[in-house]
Amino acid sequence: MERDTIFALSSGMPPAAIGVVRISGPAAGEALRSLAGRLPEARRAVLAELCDGTGGALDRALILWFPGPATATGEDLAELHLHGGRAVVAAVEAALAVIPGLRRAEAGEFTRRAFLNGRIDLAEAEGLADLLAAETESQRVQALGMASGHVSRAVEDWQDRLLGLMAGAEAELNFADEDDVEVGESVAQRLILGMGELASELDNWLARPAAEVIAEGLSVVIAGPPNAGKSTLINSLARRELAIVSPVAGTTRDVIETPLALDGIAMRFSDTAGLRADGADDIEMIGIDRAKAAVEAADILLWLGAPDAAPSHALCLRIAAQADHWRGDPDAEAAAASCDLILSAATGEGMDTLHAAIVAAARTLLPREGEAALRQRQRAALAEAKDWLTVEARSREASDLILLAERLRLAGGALDRITGRAGVEDMLDTLFGRFCIGK
Template identity: 85%
Template sequence: MPPAAIAVVRVSGPQAAAALQRLAGRLPAPRHASLAELKDGHGAPLDRALVLWFPGPATATGEDLAELHLHGGRAVVAAVEGALGAMPGLRRAEAGEFTRRAFLSGRIDLAEAEGLADLLAAETESQRVQALGLASGHVSRAVESWQERLLGLMAGAEAELNFADEDDVDVYDGAAQRLIEGMGALAEELGEWLARPAAEVIADGVSVVIAGPPNAGKSTLINALAQRELAIVSPFEGTTRDVIETPLALDGIAMRFSDTAGLRAEGADDIEAIGIDRAKAAVEAADILLWLGEPKAVPAHPRAILIAAQADKWAGDAASEAASARCDLILSAATGEGMGQLHAAIVEMARTLLPREGEAALRHRQRTALAEAKQWLTIEAGAREAGDLILLAERLRLASVALDRITGRAGVEDMLDALFSGFCIGK
């Protein structure tokens, strides 16, 4: 938003050429930046700007498109927008409309549009890399490959069903088994993609929950990690009564750290008991658990880091030293002891939740469609479809329809409204 060094105003559609001619007095050579004096309908000067002309269909939106690279002051932008708004056949773009026009004209597919939305919202390096892969068509190319394989299987089924009596069609016994084998191989590949981390882990951040008994140092730790006084620290049990969450980025990975109420079985009042219940729910939903209590009391969790906290207070406490021997690391958030090791341990564990380099993660919508396609391609042993080519062919068709929903070729109108409305006006 203005003010800025440069503001880009884009005009797309059948009136783009006329609008550019009225403002600049001419239509520049296609795809070449040209300096022009912009004037309104009364001949009053608006700005001295670079103008570009892109004739369709080889444009970002698939339509004729003009761009005005203006000086980025608010008054300049407002004056140019006012001059454009006064021209017949022009209106202000809605949020995400340029990207939606690109999708409707076939310049990008739905998966690429979702990647662009994620790229615009990216705040960390991992989010940027993931969104860029989606926007550049990583998922779309995979879907195209799967569709080609489905098409080959469907062609084989149709040949067997409709042309088995023709001499020039290559068919043979066991066609149904051949189809089932091909479907199974493709279903296995889809399953490998479904086993990858979900895109929401990257977009929303890895959930890291700090838990333990009262006065274990949980609030001190989250304050040290956030480098600010996020949670109240006191020597009284039950001070923290709710889940306190803060977003942080460690080594370019988005994370959500949560401080929780101290877990204890007795002595809690009604309000604190609610906080304890919420703490237990947070622990269950956590991607990574930082446990600051006795090692033997750690809740069952697949990714827990056992921390011997408040090491600065031990001073000959044999029990604390014995407990620390069974923990993953010794820590003092007050003095900074062990904070570097904790940082490294969290990042190392978080990387196991993210896609490997070169892998693309799927959004929830994409995962749902892929899971449905896999379901249609999976034939249980002894199922009645196993020997029926007509039913197998129908399963192949339904799997293809499910994959089409990933790239936006089928039944996505309501979802489009929700997606593109989240874009900024310039997109």
């Protein structure tokens, strides 16, 4: 069934220096002729007078013509590079809207057509969605790698290796009576070995941080007893009065969260209620329970209490806070010596060191340079593929070529879902709905 021809403003909202209107579909060429009076040479920018259906002048603009299927959407595609004023863009869009067969694009429809026409796969489309939403350097780098096909190339390699293993199994099952075909146990052993190597590689990918950690930001929780300087610290980090600072114990009764970016890494900093066992009323106890839950879920913990009372946490920075209060006190000085760093948010002492320590800890939780993280949907598919490839060497399955071949087929189906070759209809609307109009 032939699709509608769609159009939309694909650049930023006017006013702007240039407004790019994109037209994609079978009637894109006729639409360009209708406005410009001609179809220019393919892939060459040409200056043209644009007019509406009555001959009224619209704009003097650059026009480009891209015949399909070698285009961004896999269809005939036209672009109008207009003067970016509101009135100009509105007039051109109105002229396009009355051309038979044309309609305004829905959110993400251009990218969806690129996917459906095989110009990009599902993993690349998800990367593009993340790239459009990226606000920090780490988000940009991660999303760009996904949109550029980093994950897709890895999946393609795994699929090629699976096909090689499946070919060996099928050859044995269908042509075992031929003299030049491996037979019996040696084939099964080779399959088990190949499946194990591939499962180990998938397991290494699953051990990487999830892409959602990068997109949503690492959780950095500030915790400790009452009056330890937690609220002063988060205010200093946020550079605004986010939390109430008071000498009264129990002032902070809930988790107060603020998004921050340190050295291009998205983080969510949380100030929590002071942790104490006695003297808290019912409302404060609710805050303490929430603080404990936040500590357990934290990616990085900033502990402002006694060093030996710090919760067991893989990434815990023990901080001797409020240094401006206890300088000169021998007992406090001795306790501070056991901490990871000394800090005074009020005077700024140690804040640069804390900044560097948080960033260093965060980098251990992010993919290394050149690595790609997987989204939850992709991780689930990869985990399923790994499970199908994992076979006990001494199990009955290990010597049954029919069962091994079926496991290989199911593993391949799971990998297909990462790039969108199978079983993805249920999430396409949700994915492409994240895009803006014109993408």
